Amino acid sequence: MRGRTSPPEGTGYGHVHYYEGTTSYDDGHVHHYRGWTGPPIPLPNGNHYHEFSGQTTYDDGHIHYYRGGTSEAFG
Template identity: 75%
Template sequence: MNEQHSHYLRFMSICNQPGHVHDYDTQTFVSDRHRHRMSGRTSLPEGSEYQHTHYYEGTTSFNDGHVHSFSGWTGPPVPLPDGNHYHEFYGQTTFDDGHTHYYRGVTGEAF
């Protein structure tokens, strides 16, 4: 019997397991009379399933004639009732155009 057997996997949701990432979308606090939007996707997790963090980095939106760079590590996972989780993050942008911005946010759920 020489049958070929195959499977096609189009999408797989991975939560609380190695290999997941998170989207994030927040705004900086106002500085120099304006703010910037920050959005992106985290790195893969570093650490164990239940105590891991994610690296993130990017460039803010172009507002008031300039952008800022940002980077950092999320906090540990915050569990949700359905078994998924999110992460909190905060930090400070680079100093550009004579000022910096602070930010704070939470990621979306793991996928």
């Protein structure tokens, strides 16, 4: 999956990010996805990450479900 996120919407530990992107072209087609991350999840070092999940667009007769976490954000 390849995509991008928006700047934070909201402030501090109440912010979220909009994200969107496409899947790889491994089987002759792509899927698109988009959504909002969950709120920040604090890490012991003072940084944070976000969880996200959803489903892709319907292409080539099917969809995919996904879930994961962002990389560590600082501050």
